[in-house]
Amino acid sequence: MSEPAYEAKLKERFGADGFTTSQFRDNRRVVVKPDRLYAFLECLKGECSFDMLAELTAVDYLNYPDARDRFGVVYVLLNTKTGERVFVKTYLNEPELTLPSAFPLWKGADWLEREVYDMYGIVFDGHPDLRRILMPEEFTSYPLRKDYPLRGRGERHNFPVITRAES
């Protein structure tokens, strides 16, 4: 498959060894280091006109065969004019679970980043309101991490019970 136009731009800006690319089916991936992630996203949004953040998610590679890093964070960017997609991926390891927030670039990142924080404990620096979104505020673990058991750790039994008289 021929090299997409945005990859040439990225090479020009960051150098050929600044990132690696791979492809599976029609998903074209760009893997970058977390410290250069924001510059990449900025370049992709500005110069390469990927104007929509279609999806942002994380994966915990704890038990994944041949995995070297603990977490992977995936940004799916979309150019609404051409319909082109690019998958920007970055890997994170404990204890440095911090990424720059993409909120200044795409407002759509707001809740997506909150969900990743809620489920994996990855902190997005510069997010305006980073708190749990799906789990209750007092929840202490990160449920989608692979070391969190499917049946939970007994949180349900310890939920405070409010009786009608107390409420």
Next chain:
Amino acid sequence: MPLELLEAGVPEGEEKEFLWTLNFGPQHPATHTTLRLILTLDGETVVKAVPEIGYLHSGFEKLGEDLDYNQYVTVVDRMNYISPFYNEIAWHHTVEKLMGLELTPRCKYLRTLLGELSRISDHLLCVGAAALDLGALTAFLYGFYQRELLYDIFETASGQRFHMSYTRVGGLAFDVDERFLRQVRDFIKGFPKAHADIVRLLNRNRIFIDRTRGVGVLSKEDAINMSATGPIARASGVVRDLRKDEPYLAYKDFDFKVVCANEGDCFARYLVRMDEMMESLKIAHQAIENLPAGPVNVDGDSKAVLPDQTAIYHSIESLIQHFELVMLNRRWTTPHEEVYGAVEAPNGELGFYVVADGSGVPYRARTRPPSYLHFQLFPYLIVGHQLSDVVAVLGSLNIIAAELDR
């Protein structure tokens, strides 16, 4: 506890004294499902809205890491339960992309047909409920009568009215019969009249227009920047429809239009949904009349599909194949890869991000729910409008809490 957080966003100074807080939901008839809004009001004008979600969070994605590629379809059904079949399409579309399976033409057509019928069902509910919240009960009842017919069709096809669980990896659970075809043809014949009835009730209804036109306006730039997709983005002038832009299933074969509007308000979203239903009906009509013959499942040699029940009893290969797919330590072999697949669900782009580790169970099954990304638009859309507009905007966004919280 969240009430304290709200304080931070409220304007400082003397003005604050006039503001009051209204807790909307989580159990309120107009939220339809369990979602909560903390509204800060100045008189009846909404100054700030903070959505609180998670009341229906039940860990679907965690469950997806425990169930295999066929089992998870029953859970996927329960995300957007208004159009469950489209979730199934999305899930198995991604899984088949991962495994590299090419469906048979008949399966593609049947999935497209049922998908479009569920799109009609979804839009009918959305339009009906939006009108109901604004006081127009009749349109809701007309819509629900048609949805009842659709449920009959789904029941004939799959045996289940609501959560069909009809797709399987590489095909469908079983083929459809003559009765199904008859029911679909009857529906296609009868639906335009019901649609025209709803149009006559609402399109020029003074009260409905006054309550929706100019309310909750979403500009094109904001729609793109805030990841809006589907009818909501199209009502704001974003010409994007995955059925056209990234054709999947049999959409390439059909003639249909992408419905768009420029206004971006609640009324435009209503109009887009109404017109989309007719386009869906057009697709359904073309699909049923050109339904190809042949098997609904991919070839048994692919080792991806469960063999036919009679074949299991009569041939050793099929019996082995059946065992291979149901035994917990065998099942599918998948590439060590990850893939994102998205389809144009009635609500917008519904995607799945599947990470496979070679076993028959996904390592990670992430859902990109359209409702989730649309609900975060809400605080931006409602600010400056009246309290009574809250239900109008909520209704036009078509938030399904089960999909929102998963």
